[in-house]
Amino acid sequence: MSVVERISGEIEERFDSDLEMVLGLLAAIYAVYFGTALIIGFSPRGQINAIANLTFYIGVFGLLALALNLHWGYTGLFNIGIVGFMAVGIYVMAVAAKSPEGTASGAGGFGLPIWLAIVVGTLAAALLGVTVALPALRLRADYLAIVTIAMSEIVRFTFLSGTFQEFTLLGYDTGFGGGSGLLWGFDPLMSFIEFAYLTGPYNALVDLTGTVIRNNPEPVVQNLLYGVVLLLFVVAYYVVLRRLGNSPFGRVLKAIREDEEATQSLGKDTNRFKIKAFMLGCALMGLGGILWYMQAGTITPNTFRPRLTFYIWIALIIGGAGSNTGSVLGGAVFAAALFQGPLYLKNVIETVFEVDAPNSFGQAMGPLVSSIDPVPLIYYVVGNIRSLQRVIMGLALIWLMHNRPQGLLGHRKEEAASIPLRAGRRTTGTEAAATDGGRDVGGEGDE
Amino acid sequence: MSDTEVDPPDAGGATAGAESADGDDAEATAEGPGALAESSPEFEDVPLKVEGLRKEFGGIVAVDDTSFEVEAGTMTGLIGPNGAGKSTTFNCITGVHRPTAGNVQFNGEEITGLSPHQVANRGLVRTFQIARELEEMTVMENMMLAPKGQQGETLWRSLLPWSRQAVVEQEKEVLERCWDILEFFDIDHLAHEYAGNLSGGQRKLLELARALLTEPDMLLLDEPFAGVNPSLEERLLDHIHELREEGYTFLIVEHDMDLIMENCSRVIVMHQGNVLMEGTPSEVRSNEEVIEAYLGGNQ
Numbered sequence: 001m002s003v004v005e006r007i008s009g010e011i012e013e014r015f016d017s018d019l020e021m022v023l024g025l026l027a028a029i030y031a032v033y034f035g036t037a038l039i040i041g042f043s044p045r046g047q048i049n050a051i052a053n054l055t056f057y058i059g060v061f062g063l064l065a066l067a068l069n070l071h072w073g074y075t076g077l078f079n080i081g082i083v084g085f086m087a088v089g090i091y092v093m094a095v096a097a098k099s100p101e102g103t104a105s106g107a108g109g110f111g112l113p114i115w116l117a118i119v120v121g122t123l124a125a126a127l128l129g130v131t132v133a134l135p136a137l138r139l140r141a142d143y144l145a146i147v148t149i150a151m152s153e154i155v156r157f158t159f160l161s162g163t164f165q166e167f168t169l170l171g172y173d174t175g176f177g178g179g180s181g182l183l184w185g186f187d188p189l190m191s192f193i194e195f196a197y198l199t200g201p202y203n204a205l206v207d208l209t210g211t212v213i214r215n216n217p218e219p220v221v222q223n224l225l226y227g228v229v230l231l232l233f234v235v236a237y238y239v240v241l242r243r244l245g246n247s248p249f250g251r252v253l254k255a256i257r258e259d260e261e262a263t264q265s266l267g268k269d270t271n272r273f274k275i276k277a278f279m280l281g282c283a284l285m286g287l288g289g290i291l292w293y294m295q296a297g298t299i300t301p302n303t304f305r306p307r308l309t310f311y312i313w314i315a316l317i318i319g320g321a322g323s324n325t326g327s328v329l330g331g332a333v334f335a336a337a338l339f340q341g342p343l344y345l346k347n348v349i350e351t352v353f354e355v356d357a358p359n360s361f362g363q364a365m366g367p368l369v370s371s372i373d374p375v376p377l378i379y380y381v382v383g384n385i386r387s388l389q390r391v392i393m394g395l396a397l398i399w400l401m402h403n404r405p406q407g408l409l410g411h412r413k414e415e416a417a418s419i420p421l422r423a424g425r426r427t428t429g430t431e432a433a434a435t436d437g438g439r440d441v442g443g444e445g446d447e
Numbered sequence: 448m449s450d451t452e453v454d455p456p457d458a459g460g461a462t463a464g465a466e467s468a469d470g471d472d473a474e475a476t477a478e479g480p481g482a483l484a485e486s487s488p489e490f491e492d493v494p495l496k497v498e499g500l501r502k503e504f505g506g507i508v509a510v511d512d513t514s515f516e517v518e519a520g521t522m523t524g525l526i527g528p529n530g531a532g533k534s535t536t537f538n539c540i541t542g543v544h545r546p547t548a549g550n551v552q553f554n555g556e557e558i559t560g561l562s563p564h565q566v567a568n569r570g571l572v573r574t575f576q577i578a579r580e581l582e583e584m585t586v587m588e589n590m591m592l593a594p595k596g597q598q599g600e601t602l603w604r605s606l607l608p609w610s611r612q613a614v615v616e617q618e619k620e621v622l623e624r625c626w627d628i629l630e631f632f633d634i635d636h637l638a639h640e641y642a643g644n645l646s647g648g649q650r651k652l653l654e655l656a657r658a659l660l661t662e663p664d665m666l667l668l669d670e671p672f673a674g675v676n677p678s679l680e681e682r683l684l685d686h687i688h689e690l691r692e693e694g695y696t697f698l699i700v701e702h703d704m705d706l707i708m709e710n711c712s713r714v715i716v717m718h719q720g721n722v723l724m725e726g727t728p729s730e731v732r733s734n735e736e737v738i739e740a741y742l743g744g745n746q
Contacts (some may be wrong), residue, residue, distance in 0.1 A: 243605065244602070244606060247606075247614065248591075248597040248599030248605060248614065248618070249599060249601065249602055249605045250605070251584075251588060252592065252600055254581070254583075254584055254588070255581050255584065258581035258583055258584060259579050259581055261543070261563070261579065262575065262579035262580075262581065264562070264563035264564045264567070265564075265567055265572065265579070265658075266572070266593045266661055267567035267568040267572070267593075267595055267661050268600075269562075269564045270564070276602050280602065415588065416584070416588055417587075417591060417622075418599055418605070418611070418614050419615055419619060419622065421585070421622065421638075421639070
């Protein structure tokens, strides 16, 4: 019927496996970015950086959309406090890993090894999840939504508050840094490279890049590598969640989404299942937050405003709730088209047309009124595209809700069992009788 | 309307109807769910005992001092006009509502105020008035949800590689049992259909089949024949009779008086939250109060 349906139908026909579909989409996205960069002749540095940024956002949105899919797509839990779990994850991780001596700008931490700190941060997010879930999951679904969004704001204000700026815990002087943020003096990527004895290959890669980018190639290489690490995490999330979905556990989650009361009537303790699924999802969100921000080296509480939560929701809605593959696709499309896309477009336009954007709306409107010259207004719009980003997202969402509310792959139902159910029926016994009965009912069925 | 009619006391068709249904399909009985289920229903004289049950919603008393017993291996009908408190009684027994007062015993155990899944796990399983199939899951997924004690329902077991094999083995067993039950109900050809695409009658069959997979001792059926076409209704009845012969106990809420009278050995009549009377179909038929309650008498 509509264009989207035709396109997504075609996409599905063309790719038989999910892997091909994801790789195909990624290839298309990268081709567009590379292509435009080549045509307008970005510097190699700018080009690689743009690609690295894109990869980073495809990775983080993919991770978080997958985690949200466990909550919403599988279990039907309406969590709109994602950002709170992310914040707890990265804050706890940073405080746990920071060296006890403290930096110039604030108190110290616990000096745990980074991997252990990541585990602690993830567990903290899960713990927050269970604290929220225990009282809220007993209530009707929309109350969980209210509780989670309130929680995410409470988390943000807690990290902002002066009370927790510096405190003593277990004899360690530590703190969340309040409004001025938290700074940690370590580089997770480099520690990992050293830990995994990859320094040799890493240096070779830096040297190789040095032939293209003469001036200080290292940060560019690091950006790109980190993007690759994130994509590996997306694969790991996907494997875990798919395995979980295709199991009796996943089957109960799906049943809860469909009809909780009926599931209870079959002897399933739905609250336990909901709490477990919620905790696991929160842990994955916490880890997602850690992976998003740990390479930045610094964090402020106001990064974690609710809008981030809604970005992840948009990514999931684009991809299609209920489908893990869809979540990955949704994360990629959102990152490429809605999150990075407008900014990239702005760069492209400004490079091509050498835009001299007017400074204010008045200056932009002046020529349009006096001499019907729309160019300054267009330049002004392009120059301020960052502010328009959310308008574009809103429009995209409205359009999607009208034309394809189930998203790219939401119509697809992934079978919840550890074994293939359709792999032909068994051959023993009453085959013939069954077929007879079958025809019988077929005739009777009063559809 | 058949649900407001009462047959004349001497209609006499009741026992004959039940008998003929019993006689059907001896073969199917032999391979019925009782033979397939891992544990056969346990026999107790009085599996379900309800005493002084009372349920208030705000100022409204939906069920007031209701007491009755259901004998093992019987098919007991629970009838009454709209608003008599049948469904509320059901919900109180199965843990959906917590009774204001009174108690419910099942197989000699107190089950008052337990949550629905606890009641179900003790072997007392219900179906719903409006079939509650899980629409966006296939018939087979619906079925495979039901069996108890599935290892893969534990989060870590379904995730970790070294416990996965046991889960897969068990899934194969569960799948086999589901095929057996689906064949028993003659809906195996619908196994891969989405439950939401089934007809009303097929949904009722699915619900009953799914309930059986939990290996219950007793089934509470809330209007199992509502919205079912006559031929499918007959089949559903046959299946219920077969199951009863295997030792399952049934308590059936139904609007259709004739159906209850013809198929149940005991009938409980509720009216305005009370048990009006309890007895055999012919006793119920000849009771003045029942006739009055059904024909609307003094409101």
